[in-house]
Each structure stands twice: as structure tokens, then as C-alpha cells.
Amino acid sequence: DGGITQSPKYLFRKEGQNVTLSCEQNLNHDAMYWYRQDPGQGLRLIYYSQIVNDFQKGDIAEGYSVSREKKESFPLTVTSAQKNPTAFYLCASSTTSGNHNEQFFGPGTRLTVL
Amino acid sequence: GQQVMQIPQYQHVQEGEDFTTYCNSSTTLSNIQWYKQRPGGHPVFLIQLVKSGEVKKQKRLTFQFGEAKKNSSLHITATQTTDVGTYFCAVRDSNYQLIWGAGTKLIIKP
Numbered sequence: 361d362g363g364i365t366q367s368p369k370y371l372f373r374k375e376g377q378n379v380t381l382s383c384e385q386n387l388n389h390d391a392m393y394w395y396r397q398d399p400g401q402g403l404r405l406i407y408y409s410q411i412v413n414d415f416q417k418g419d420i421a422e423g424y425s426v427s428r429e430k431k432e433s434f435p436l437t438v439t440s441a442q443k444n445p446t447a448f449y450l451c452a453s454s455t456t457s458g459n460h461n462e463q464f465f466g467p468g469t470r471l472t473v474l
Numbered sequence: 475g476q477q478v479m480q481i482p483q484y485q486h487v488q489e490g491e492d493f494t495t496y497c498n499s500s501t502t503l504s505n506i507q508w509y510k511q512r513p514g515g516h517p518v519f520l521i522q523l524v525k526s527g528e529v530k531k532q533k534r535l536t537f538q539f540g541e542a543k544k545n546s547s548l549h550i551t552a553t554q555t556t557d558v559g560t561y562f563c564a565v566r567d568s569n570y571q572l573i574w575g576a577g578t579k580l581i582i583k584p
């Protein structure tokens with residue numbers, strides 16, 4: 361079964377701790393993305409990567425870091441520098457060729473910082 | 475940068491009534507995608523439009539792309555409880571990023 365997995369589904373952390381969210385895809389997609397969604401709001405891009413070992417900041421990258429060491433994996437670290445980290449985090453992937461580049465999303469991770 | 479304005483933010487309907495959401499841009503769009511996000515879920519791709527004046531249907535859903543390729547709409551006929559969720563439009567840019575609308579939340583009145 362092809363798709364994107366994110367783990368964990370729910371995550372609780374104490375203020376001041378770094379936390380890493382997992383995102384894995386077996387769709388053979390080159391591009392991967394991290395979004396943040398706050399309650400009742402739209403999607404805001406944190407980071408994206410179009411190829412292994414390369415990634416770019418999105419609109420709200422401050423306080424976050426990523427790596428792309430493998431095509432299948434794009435973990436996101438929420439650092440203690442992120443002022444308001446409680447949110448719903450969505451990972452997505454897409455192809456980078458052709459005209460149909462819809463994004464496929466994982467189920468998301470709900471992070472709560474206590 | 476490119477922006478996409480989506481209206482309305484919310485729409486309350488009785489079950490069986492129609493629903494429409496609109497996306498508008500000040501610049502010509504090369505394409506537009508539509509996604510649905512169920513409550514508590516993740517966005518799921520519905521369709522992509524690329525041609526001027528294009529109209530596509532998926533059962534009770536009708537998607538339109540304006541003649542000038544600056545606006546698009548999603549219309550749902552005779553809403554059902556399964557239609558509840560937030561509908562987003564998004565435009566793909568040259569870097570394969572999506573520029574997202576703010577979404578329209580469809581709420582079915584009890």
C-alpha cells in the first residue's frame with residue numbers, strides 16, 4: 361500500500377524541549393513538504409524539499425529544522441525557539457515532473473506543548 | 475508573491491441545499507487544485523483544472539476555471555452530511571509549491 365505515514369498521531373511535550381516529527385513516504389516522490397495548521401485556519405508552509413540533501417525555508421521556518429538524508433524520509437524538528445508550537449503538523453509529498461503534481465498528505469501529528 | 479483569495483470563510487447550509495466556494499487571483503493562474511479536509515483529517519486532492527473555461531464534474535461536485543484563468547469555483551449540489559469539511563483551493567507555482575487559499579468550511583445545520 362503506497363502512502364505517507366506520520367508518527368506519532370498525538371504528541372505532548374514540555375515547554376523548552378525539542379521534538380522530532382516523523383514523515384515517511386513510499387510513493388517515490390521527489391518533493392516533500394511540512395505544513396502547520398492552527399485551529400480553523402489554512403495551511404502554512406514550514407519547509408520543503410525537492411531533492412535529497414536539499415531543502416528550502418517556507419513562510420514560517422523560524423523555530424523549525426528539517427533534514428532530507430533519504431528520499432523517503434523528511435523529519436521535522438520543532439525546537440525550543442518556536443514560540444507557539446502547539447498545532448497540527450501535516451507532511452505531504454508530490455512528484456516534480458509532468459503537469460499533475462497534486463500533494464498527498466499524511467494523517468498529521470497533533471503536537472501539544474504543556 | 476502570488477496570492478489566492480478564497481470566500482466565504484464559512485457557509486452554513488441545510489442538508490439538501492447547494493454550496494459554493496470561490497477562489498480569486500489578481501494574476502493569471504496556470505492551474506488550480508481543489509482539496510477537501512474532513513474534520514480532524516488531512517487534505518485530500520479532489521481535482522486540478524488547467525484550461526481556460528474548463529468545467530469538470532464529480533458526481534454532485536462541479537468545478538469551474540474562469541475564462542481569464544483568474545478565478546475558480548467549486549459547487550456542490552444538494553449537500554449531504556458526508557460533504558462536511560473545509561474545501562481549499564491551491565495554485566501550483568514554478569517550484570512545485572502550492573499557494574493555498576484560506577479555505578471555506580461547509581457546515582450542515584442540524
